[in-house]
Amino acid sequence: MKVCKFGGTSMANGETISRVIDVIxxxxxxxxxxxxxxxxRNKADVKVTDALYACFNEKTEKGNCTQSFEVxxxxxxxxxxxxxxxxxxxxxxxxxxxxxxxSVSSDYAASRGEYLNALxxxxxxxxxxxxxxxxxxxxxxxxxxxxxxxxxxxxLDGVEYAVIPGFYGSNQxxxxxxxxxxxxxxxxxxxxxxxxxxxxxxxxxxxxxxxADPRIVDNPEIIDxxxxxxxxxxxxxxxxxxHPESVFPVRSVGIPINIKNTFNPSHKGTMIVAEKNxxxxxxxxxxxxxxxGFTIINIEKDMMNSEIGFGRKVLSVLEFEGxxxxxxxxxxxxxxxxxxxxxxxxxxxxxxAALQESINADNIEIHSGLSLIATVGHNxxxxxxxxxx
Numbered sequence: 001m002k003v004c005k006f007g008g009t010s011m012a013n014g015e016t017i018s019r020v021i022d023v024i025x026x027x028x029x030x031x032x033x034x035x036x037x038x039x040x041r042n043k044a045d046v047k048v049t050d051a052l053y054a055c056f057n058e059k060t061e062k063g064n065c066t067q068s069f070e071v072x073x074x075x076x077x078x079x080x081x082x083x084x085x086x087x088x089x090x091x092x093x094x095x096x097x098x099x100x101x102x103s104v105s106s107d108y109a110a111s112r113g114e115y116l117n118a119l120x121x122x123x124x125x126x127x128x129x130x131x132x133x134x135x136x137x138x139x140x141x142x143x144x145x146x147x148x149x150x151x152x153x154x155x156l157d158g159v160e161y162a163v164i165p166g167f168y169g170s171n172q173x174x175x176x177x178x179x180x181x182x183x184x185x186x187x188x189x190x191x192x193x194x195x196x197x198x199x200x201x202x203x204x205x206x207x208x209x210x211x212a213d214p215r216i217v218d219n220p221e222i223i224d225x226x227x228x229x230x231x232x233x234x235x236x237x238x239x240x241x242x243h244p245e246s247v248f249p250v251r252s253v254g255i256p257i258n259i260k261n262t263f264n265p266s267h268k269g270t271m272i273v274a275e276k277n278x279x280x281x282x283x284x285x286x287x288x289x290x291x292x293g294f295t296i297i298n299i300e301k302d303m304m305n306s307e308i309g310f311g312r313k314v315l316s317v318l319e320f321e322g323x324x325x326x327x328x329x330x331x332x333x334x335x336x337x338x339x340x341x342x343x344x345x346x347x348x349x350x351x352x353a354a355l356q357e358s359i360n361a362d363n364i365e366i367h368s369g370l371s372l373i374a375t376v377g378h379n380x381x382x383x384x385x386x387x388x389x
Contacts, residue, residue: 003032003197005166005188008039008047009205010262011117014082021124023203023265032156032195034166034188035121037113038075048075048113049167049181052100056109059101069097076116087123092116107168108176114165114184122163130155130162132187136169138177143169145190145249152194164191185243189257193249200250200257202242208259208270209234209241224268227275231257247272293341294326294370298334299355300363305332310359317354321347326372341368 006020024030038048051072059065073093080089096116100109115131122129135151137144148169156162166184171177179186185202192200209231212220226234228251232244241259250257257272304310311328314335318325327338344351352364 001031001195001197002027002029002199002201003034003188003192003195004030004201004203005034005184006036006203006262007184007205008036008049010039010203011035011037011121012039012041012045014079016262017079017083017121017124019262020121020203023262024125026265029198030201031161032191032197033121033125033127033163034184034191035114035117035163036166036184037117038079048072049110051075052109052113053106055100056103056106059109064101065097069100073097076120079117079120083120083124085120085124087120089116089120092119105175107178110178111165111168111176114167118163118165125161125163127161127163128159130159130164132165132168133170133174133176136187136190138169138171140171141177143179143186148190149194149249152191156191156195179245180243182240182243183245185246186249189246189249192255193253196253197255200255201260202246202257203260203262204241205261205263206241206259207261207264207267222267223270225278226270226272227278228272229275231272241270242272292371294372295339295341295344295366295368296370297337297339297351297355298363298365298367299336299359299361300334301359301361302333304335311335313358314355317351317358320354321351323347323351338372 004024010016010020024033037052040047051068055065055068055072058068076089076093080087093116096112100112103109119129121127135155136148137151164187166187168176168178168183188202189200191197207222209223209226210220211217211223228247231242231247242257246257251274254274254277256277259270259272261267261269299314301307301310311330314337315325315328318337318339323339323343325337325339327336329336329338348366352366355361355364
């Protein structure tokens, strides 16, 4: 059995959704389908989720979102028309608009792209529509994973084929709550875990993970296999194919994730598996990724290594200011803290003063506007002369 998630580019309009339908129908093992909101149809286009956020902002400023909702309404009516679907979507769209006008949170508005796309696809396929509002649960903004898994399993028990909207669930009082952007990947992983899928297929608009950013490196290779840990590192450092938190539901039970291309479905894509299932001949370096916008605080102090609690004092200053860190590389008399630029913006002088008072450093230097580059590879640990995180 397969659980499939189709991203925004795959679900952007009637033509691309027709491709999705062909993919689903080509394999009867594709039983549970998770979908994103319509993405961009071209470079100049706007994602429906962004349009819905804009609609909510208009409602907040003007009391209603009549003007901006017309664009969204046309988008979905065009999809229904292109699919030649006998479905009067107007009452549903009216209900969505009323919900946005009456909502106090942008999460409801942002979630409606997935909701509407799933409803349309379910109608076209003849699959059951399952709303995630009642089966994906949050405590505040934190996913209640095990509770959600139980609810999903109960809901899908006896349901052979279903279409499920991604990206959202609800909190303890039933109010719509969303994941961070790209969170439909997490929804798909939850469904895969709950139903015990053989594989979780994540369909996108590329053939898989690349060894490097194609905007920087010419013709990077497709990565055939990744471990869950390698995926986390690459995704966190800017490889945008898959949400880095989507591994958590499937990793503990070893369900592989297969990254596939809706527009090139015959390509095998990238398979993400447990480390024990990686090919023995796998390359030393799996991939390289990078991310901009970091500040590094370099601290020097003689005999730092013999001073008990030095690192704790440094990190306590950051904790007091509500600043999280990325990395803390160190040497015998040096310690560096890497922080996102936006986390320390407006707090720099206060942090420096607190650090100096706390640790009495010989020298503290600040460098901002830096990039981090990650070299990722499971086999780096077994190759002499390399270091791996």
